[in-house]
Amino acid sequence: MGTVMEIRMLGPLEVLAGGRGVAFGGVRQQQIMAMLLAHSDRWVGVSRLVDCLWPDDPPATADRQVRNCAASLRRTLVEAGLAPADLAVGSGGYLLRTVGCEVDRQRFESLVAAARRDRDAGDLPAAAAGFRAADRLWRGPALAGLAEGALAAEALRLEEWRLQAVEDRVAVELDLGLHRVLVPELLSLADAHPGRDRLQCALMVALCRAGSAAGALHAFDRVRSRLSVELGVPPGSALQRARRAILAGVPFGLDDLLPSALAAYAR
Structure with missing residues (x-):
C-alpha cells in the first residue's frame, strides 16, 4: 500500500507524503496535477490538458509535451509513495484516484x-x-x-x-x-x-x-x-x-x- 498523501488545493498547490513536501518539476507539472485534482476520479483527456497549459496557441508538439510532463509527474508521485494504480494512464488521458489521499x-x-x-x-x-x-x-x-x-x-x-x-x-x-x-x-x-x-x-x-x-x-x-x-x-x-x-x-x-x-x- 502506498503512503497516504496530503493534497492541498485551498491555497497554493501542495502535495505532502509522510509530512514532507513533494517537489514538482516545474509549473506545467503543477498545472497538470491541479487539473487532475479538479476532475479527480474522472478521466482527463490530453486535449484538455493541452488547453490548460497553452490556452491560446499550443505548439505542434503540445500532445507529446503533455505526455512527457504527465509521465514525469507520475514518476514523482510514485517515488513519493503514491500507488501506481492511483494515477492511471489511458490511451486518451489520465485519471487520478484520491480515495486513499487526504x-x-x-x-x-x-x-x-x-x-x-x-x-x-x-x-x-x-x-x-x-x-x-x-x-x-x-x-x-x-x-x-x-x-x-x-x-x-x-x-x-x-x-x-x-x-x-x-x-x-x-x-x-x-x-x-x-x-x-x-x-x-x-x-x-x-x-x-x-x-x-x-x-x-x-x-x-x-x-x-x-x-x-x-x-x-x-x-x-x-x-x-x-x-x-x-x-x-x-x-x-x-x-x-x-x-x-x-x-x-x-x-x-x-x-x-x-x-x-x-x-x-x-x-
Missing part, C-alpha cells in the same frame, strides 16, 4: 456539510465550530499562482464555496449573539465583496445590534456608492429593506431581509 477540498466539503446539518438540527454552537474548522483549511486563494486559463473556473468555484460557507457561518453566529465579535470581520468581508448581499446585510445587522445604527447606514451608503461606480447597479432589495428598517427604528435580522430562496440557497 484532500483538503474534500475535507472542507465534509466539514461544511456537517456544519449545515448541525445548523438545520438547531445545534448552532456545533455548526459555528464546524464552519470555523472548514475555514481554517484555507491557506490563501484557491490554487494560488495557477488560477489561470482552464484552472480559473475551478479556483472561482472553490472560492464561491468558501464564501457561501462563510456567509452561512456568519448567519449562525449572528443567531448566537456574536454581533460585536463579527463586526471587524464583516467590515473586511463587505469591503472585499461589495456585490454579495448576504455579507452586506449581515454587516448592517451586526452594526445595528451592536448599537450603531449610524454605522449601518454608513455601510449602506458606502456599498451603494461602490455598486454604482464599479457595477453600475443600485443596492439590492434586501439592502433597501435594511435601510428602511433602520430609518423606521424597526429591529431586523437576516431572515427579515433576504428572500427565502437566497437565505436558504446553501442548505
